[in-house]
Structure formats: structure tokens, C-alpha cells
């Protein structure tokens with residue numbers, strides 16, 4: 495017997511893929527796909543506001559993306575700057591906190607400053623959090639976490655003998671406050687995680703949508719949430735432990 499949790503996800507993390515293919519199929523430059531991708535991101539941020547979701551993570555730029563043609567990288571930074579300028583007001587009006595994961599210090603100065611300002615301005619908001627993964631890579635994150643943890647040991651803030659997952663994981667970019675994603679969603683039909691939240695996704699459900707990111711919308715997003723709600727999450731236990739089957743006698747009494 496299969497038991498679904500029926501629970502609403504608390505955190506969804508999205509790999510927004512397929513902008514380039516969307517553009518190519520229309521004979522448009524790749525950047526046009528990214529531009530439409532921004533609109534899809536905006537739509538999903540708003541859709542998330544109509545759900546019980548507390549954390550939405552968007553993978554906007556990976557450490558590997560620097561290898562793209564310089565024009566495309568520059569255009570992506572411009573679009574990001576534009577996206578943040580427009581979203582700032584929405585975040586403030588809706589009391590949504592902004593967090594970033596990744597080496598944002600290596601982004602162009604104007605983007606870096608803009609992000610830091612919005613993070614600061616929204617830092618006291620408690621209800622919902624938008625997390626943007628920028629210049630992010632899971633392997634880089636692990637290396638940065640190891641460095642941070644070792645430094646903390648040297649400074650007497652962490653005790654190596656007491657090192658467990660809780661103690662180490664607070665040195666990841668997601669810190670002690672961002673919970674692991676319940677669902678990882680990737681668009682464009684690719685079935686891989688591409689160096690995204692590899693440690694935090696240890697028990698995440700994974701949903702691969704065939705839709706290219708610029709075509710992704712509120713309906714597709716709600717469909718992914720429905721998929722999640724039908725999943726049975728076991729975290730290494732048996733199905734009966736997680737959700738005990740109701741004995742027939744008990745069923746007849748209800």
C-alpha cells in the first residue's frame with residue numbers, strides 16, 4: 495500500500511533550464527530566451543505567494559556558467575540586475591526576505607552591491623524567503639563550508655569532536671536557517687542535478703518537467719506541487735513506519 499504525505503512543500507528549489515533551446519526553436523538569439531525566462535521566474539515567484547511555500551530557491555547562475563560566451567554572461571548579469579531592480583519593490587511590499595547562495599562577491603560590483611542592499615533591507619522579514627543561487631556550485635559550496643568550519647574550529651567556535659551534520663551544515667551557504675528543499679524541480683526534460691544543492695537534496699523529491707523554462711508558468715508550478723503532495727517521503731524508514739496502515743477494525747469504526 496502506498497501512503498502519500500498529502501503535505502504542502504515548505505521549500506521548492508528550481509533549476510530553470512531550457513532558455514537557449516526555447517530561443518533557438520524560434521530562430522531568436524539565446525538572450526531572448528533568458529529575457530523570457532525572467533518573466534517565467536517572476537510568474538513563479540508570484541504563484542509561490544499563493545501557496546503555503548516558505549522558501550523558493552531559483553538557480554540563476556552557476557559557477558560553470560562563466561564559461562559561456564562573454565556576451566551571454568554580460569547579458570545575464572544585466573538581466574539579473576534588471577530582475578532585482580523590479581523585484582525589490584515586490585519583495586518589500588510582500589515582506590519577502592531575499593537570500594543568496596553562492597559566491598556573490600565574485601559577481602560584478604553593481605550586482606553584488608544591489609544584492610547586499612536588498613538582503614539587508616529585507617532581513618527582518620520572517621514569512622517567506624526567496625533564495626537566489628548565484629555563482630553557485632555544490633562542490634564549491636562544500637569546499638567553502640570546509641574552510642569555514644576549519645576556521646571556526648581554529649577560533650574555538652566549533653569542536654571537532656562534536657562535529658555532526660547539524661554542526662557542519664550550518665557552514666553551507668544555506669546556513670542553519672534555510673531548510674533542505676522538499677522538492678527539486680528541473681525544467682526542459684533534462685534529468686540531472688548539475689551540481690545544484692547536492693547535499694541539501696539528499697532526501698528531496700525530484701520533479702522533471704519537459705517544459706522549457708520560458709514556457710513554465712503558474713499552472714505548471716501548481717502541477718509540480720500536486721506531484722509532491724502525492725509522494726511518500728520515508729527518509730530511510732519503511733512506509734508503514736512513516737504512515738501506519740489503519741487496521742481494518744479501526745477503519746470500520748470510523
Ligand code: FPP
Pocket residue numbers: 510511512513514515516528529531532535552553554555559570573574577
Ligand atoms: C538555463 O537556460 C538558464 C540559465 C543559464 C540561467 C538564467 C536564468 C534566467 C535568465 C531565468 C531567470 C533568472 C533570474 C535571475 C531569476 P540555458 O541557457 O542553459 O538553456 P539551454 O540548455 O536550452 O541552452
